[in-house]
Amino acid sequence: xxxxxxIENQNIAALMRxxxxxxxxxxxxxxxxxxxxxxxxLKAAARKLRENADVxxxxxxxxxxxxxxxxxxxxxxxRLALDPTxxxxxxxxxxxxxxxxxxxxxxxxxxxxxxxxxDIARVSVPLGVIxxxxxxRPNVTADAGAMCIKSGNAxxxxxxxxxxxxxxxxxxxxxxxxxxxxxxxxxLQMIPVTDRAAVGEMLKLSDYIDVIVPRGGKSLIARxxxxxxxxxxxxxxGLCHTYIHASADQSKVVDIVVNAxxxxxxxxxxxxxxxxxxxVADDLLPKIxxxxxxxxxxxxxxxxxxxxxxxxxxxxxxxxxxxxxxAIVSIKVINGVNEAVSHINTYGSHHTDAILAEDADATATxxxxxxxxxxxxxxxxxxxxxxxxxxxxxxxxxxxxxxARGPVGVEQxxxxxxxxxxxxxxxx
Amino acid sequence: xxxxxxIENQNIAALMRxxxxxxxxxxxxxxxxxxxxxxxxLKAAARKLRENADVxxxxxxxxxxxxxxxxxxxxxxxRLALDPTxxxxxxxxxxxxxxxxxxxxxxxxxxxxxxxxxDIARVSVPLGVIxxxxxxRPNVTADAGAMCIKSGNAxxxxxxxxxxxxxxxxxxxxxxxxxxxxxxxxxLQMIPVTDRAAVGEMLKLSDYIDVIVPRGGKSLIARxxxxxxxxxxxxxxGLCHTYIHASADQSKVVDIVVNAxxxxxxxxxxxxxxxxxxxVADDLLPKIxxxxxxxxxxxxxxxxxxxxxxxxxxxxxxxxxxxxxxAIVSIKVINGVNEAVSHINTYGSHHTDAILAEDADATATxxxxxxxxxxxxxxxxxxxxxxxxxxxxxxxxxxxxxxARGPVGVEQxxxxxxxxxxxxxxxx
Numbered sequence: 001x002x003x004x005x006x007i008e009n010q011n012i013a014a015l016m017r018x019x020x021x022x023x024x025x026x027x028x029x030x031x032x033x034x035x036x037x038x039x040x041x042l043k044a045a046a047r048k049l050r051e052n053a054d055v056x057x058x059x060x061x062x063x064x065x066x067x068x069x070x071x072x073x074x075x076x077x078x079r080l081a082l083d084p085t086x087x088x089x090x091x092x093x094x095x096x097x098x099x100x101x102x103x104x105x106x107x108x109x110x111x112x113x114x115x116x117x118x119d120i121a122r123v124s125v126p127l128g129v130i131x132x133x134x135x136x137r138p139n140v141t142a143d144a145g146a147m148c149i150k151s152g153n154a155x156x157x158x159x160x161x162x163x164x165x166x167x168x169x170x171x172x173x174x175x176x177x178x179x180x181x182x183x184x185x186x187x188l189q190m191i192p193v194t195d196r197a198a199v200g201e202m203l204k205l206s207d208y209i210d211v212i213v214p215r216g217g218k219s220l221i222a223r224x225x226x227x228x229x230x231x232x233x234x235x236x237x238g239l240c241h242t243y244i245h246a247s248a249d250q251s252k253v254v255d256i257v258v259n260a261x262x263x264x265x266x267x268x269x270x271x272x273x274x275x276x277x278x279x280v281a282d283d284l285l286p287k288i289x290x291x292x293x294x295x296x297x298x299x300x301x302x303x304x305x306x307x308x309x310x311x312x313x314x315x316x317x318x319x320x321x322x323x324x325x326x327a328i329v330s331i332k333v334i335n336g337v338n339e340a341v342s343h344i345n346t347y348g349s350h351h352t353d354a355i356l357a358e359d360a361d362a363t364a365t366x367x368x369x370x371x372x373x374x375x376x377x378x379x380x381x382x383x384x385x386x387x388x389x390x391x392x393x394x395x396x397x398x399x400x401x402x403x404a405r406g407p408v409g410v411e412q413x414x415x416x417x418x419x420x421x422x423x424x425x426x427x428x
Numbered sequence: 429x430x431x432x433x434x435i436e437n438q439n440i441a442a443l444m445r446x447x448x449x450x451x452x453x454x455x456x457x458x459x460x461x462x463x464x465x466x467x468x469x470l471k472a473a474a475r476k477l478r479e480n481a482d483v484x485x486x487x488x489x490x491x492x493x494x495x496x497x498x499x500x501x502x503x504x505x506x507r508l509a510l511d512p513t514x515x516x517x518x519x520x521x522x523x524x525x526x527x528x529x530x531x532x533x534x535x536x537x538x539x540x541x542x543x544x545x546x547d548i549a550r551v552s553v554p555l556g557v558i559x560x561x562x563x564x565r566p567n568v569t570a571d572a573g574a575m576c577i578k579s580g581n582a583x584x585x586x587x588x589x590x591x592x593x594x595x596x597x598x599x600x601x602x603x604x605x606x607x608x609x610x611x612x613x614x615x616l617q618m619i620p621v622t623d624r625a626a627v628g629e630m631l632k633l634s635d636y637i638d639v640i641v642p643r644g645g646k647s648l649i650a651r652x653x654x655x656x657x658x659x660x661x662x663x664x665x666g667l668c669h670t671y672i673h674a675s676a677d678q679s680k681v682v683d684i685v686v687n688a689x690x691x692x693x694x695x696x697x698x699x700x701x702x703x704x705x706x707x708v709a710d711d712l713l714p715k716i717x718x719x720x721x722x723x724x725x726x727x728x729x730x731x732x733x734x735x736x737x738x739x740x741x742x743x744x745x746x747x748x749x750x751x752x753x754x755a756i757v758s759i760k761v762i763n764g765v766n767e768a769v770s771h772i773n774t775y776g777s778h779h780t781d782a783i784l785a786e787d788a789d790a791t792a793t794x795x796x797x798x799x800x801x802x803x804x805x806x807x808x809x810x811x812x813x814x815x816x817x818x819x820x821x822x823x824x825x826x827x828x829x830x831x832a833r834g835p836v837g838v839e840q841x842x843x844x845x846x847x848x849x850x851x852x853x854x855x856x
Contacts, residue, residue: 415833
């Protein structure tokens with residue numbers, strides 16, 4: 001298949017439908033492929049990425065030139081840019097996924113009900129067909145593609161138009177690996193046009209796509225949520241909190257809070273709001289404020305916080321619901337763990353929230369009460385990451401509760417079926 | 429709250445929104461309730477159902493009278509009808525759910541990544557708020573309500589208008605049990621109006637309802653799928669197949685096939701299509717046809733099947749995609765397990781499919797290849813049932829692949845959260 005810049009609009013619906021049909025067909029075959037060929041395909045793909053580094057860099061140069069001409073921001077250009085180090089890291093990422101245990105075919109449970117003597121097993125199977133819609137980062141082509149193949153899912157990739165040539169060059173390497181290992185050709189497909197209409201048509205393919213993983217900013221996810229009838233693994237905001245309980249070990253607080261906020265401000269596990277118990281605010285808040293200000297963090301707080309430390313600017317109601325993704329933090333002085341739980345459940349995004357405490361009761365109340373995918377005690381919220389969780393790789397962090405919650409690794413890209421073995425039973 | 433026949437349309441949106449807000453609030457409390465009060469609530473509810481049997485029967489008499497006046501079919505009237513036996517079975521069903529192990533708070537996995545020494549646990553938690561939309565069977569009020577409470581979920585119930593008074597009387601007993609045990613008042617709510625607009629408003633409450641379980645026929649599910657942005661546990665068609673492989677133990681075939689088709693023809697696990705290998709069709713098909721015809725089953729088959737047995741009428745293409753839910757079966761003579769897998773994946777509904785075979789390779793090909801929630805070897809498809817699976821109770825059988833597949837018991841009404849325990853770790 002050749003990469004096309006654009007095709008007639010009326011053909012896009014037909015193109016997408018064909019891709020859906022091909023993906024479904026490939027997924028049924030891929031579901032039955034044992035571990036070895038899947039691993040071999042990914043190892044071969046990693047090799048092809050290394051061998052074709054110059055081709056990928058040339059394609060990336062085209063995208064970068066177009067991006068600069070289009071006036072993309074430096075941040076977007078940085079996301080788009082590839083270099084030999086980034087290509088090597090992509091290749092070794094694909095190898096790391098290849099080396100994960102096969103998530104398919106695991107016996108999750110097995111039992112035999114007394115009433116009928118059937119032998120019932122719950123066994124993991126691939127989800128089927130996964131659609132990945134992403135923005136400018138071309139490496140998602142390799143990362144997400146590898147995770148889908150490893151988990152036995154056919155995938156349809158739709159990269160951002162800015163990274164079209166880079167993604168296409170990476171995709172070609174992935175496909176070459178797949179073909180070399182004898183996997184179905186349509187196990188991995190990439191939409192060969194940049195037309196925006198293709199996304200709309202893709203979202204209609206509920207007969208052929210089992211789940212869509214949107215990888216991008218709020219507006220992308222909002223559009224997909226609005227248009228799609230296909231279930232999504234939504235990675236929404238990470239409006240994370242760190243709550244400092246009165247019993248917190250004061251020797252740890254400043255380090256953890258600074259890491260949670262400032263290690264990297266642009267990731268979803270970064271803390272956006274600090275809640276601190278009144279009982280320790282006078283003592284601790286100035287130290288925290290000083291350490292954060294030292295790192296260049298802007299501080300916004302409620303009236304009480306401002307009274308404690310002059311560096312703290314006034315926060316508005318908007319601050320409690322804002323994911324800054326920047327060197328800004330909001331600070332609220334509160335009165336105990338129940339207020340913390342209530343604030344987080346009201347204003348948070350159900351992603352990751354931490355308590356710093358030594359008191360067992362307060363900790364239990366927090367861990368049980370906070371309705372988030374990840375709740376942490378005495379560590380940085382920035383640990384919210386599939387790699388740190390030992391999952392090897394993640395396709396995103398789900399803030400939904402259905403199917404996958406928290407980091408979505410290859411295991412979360414599987415479903416299950418029940419295999420029932422009888423010896424002639426009929427139901428009374 | 430008083431049961432109202434109807435209210436102003438403009439108030440329905442506000443009413444539903446209030447119910448959503450109350451449900452969310454109750455769900456956060458209910459999620460933290462330990463096992464005992466939940467069990468006590470359901471035991472009390474069962475007692476209330478028994479104590480108020482006469483009230484329920486009087487309410488049911490009102491519904492039955494209105495149903496007859498409205499000209500409901502005998503089948504619908506039978507679904508609607510309650511008697512002391514049905515009420516007792518409802519009460520003991522609620523007690524059975526009460527006695528299930530608590531599905532919340534199970535430690536599903538626990539590990540500690542070497543790289544950071546964190547202690548990570550995956551622990552089951554309730555989904556949150558579940559919406560149940562059902563048709564005329566009033567017992568769903570008790571069954572589904574009990575399963576939601578057991579699994580720590582707040583529920584909003586919407587029963588069919590024909591069973592409004594019966595469902596309401598049952599609901600009152602459930603609520604009395606909940607209040608007696610001190611659970612949050614809004615843990616279980618029932619929409620107090622019969623207006624169709626209430627369903628539309630309910631489907632908009634994606635901020636407050638986590639999942640909707642539609643319990644009803646195709647048109648109900650189609651409407652909900654079309655209107656809803658809330659994830660569904662869809663129980664679609666059960667277009668189930670029984671495939672007789674050439675290696676099948678002939679002494680078992682007739683019994684299993686007759687049970688699979690005729691034990692109860694109206695349930696989703698009933699076989700609708702028989703596939704039979706050419707090699708054994710001449711021998712076995714007349715015996716199967718005779719036994720089914722004996723039970724009053726109409727037989728429709730392809731040309732080959734008709735040649736083998738004169739009782740078999742011609743099948744059209746429509747037959748392969750029809751869930752009869754009646755004493756009719758379609759029969760196709762095929763050539764081996766791969767054709768069976770391909771037919772089932774093309775025409776089936778991914779619900780439950782069986783192979784009758786002694787050959788291990790054919791069995792493995794079938795079990796791996798058929799893309800259905802339940803695949804069975806050498807037993808009746810009518811075992812597709814949460815009770816038969818030992819789950820105690822089911823809220824439906826999911827034909828989707830996300831989150832819950834196959835019978836949906838109380839465990840499937842939970843999600844999980846990650847609890848991460850640290851000792852001061854910051855992320856490098």
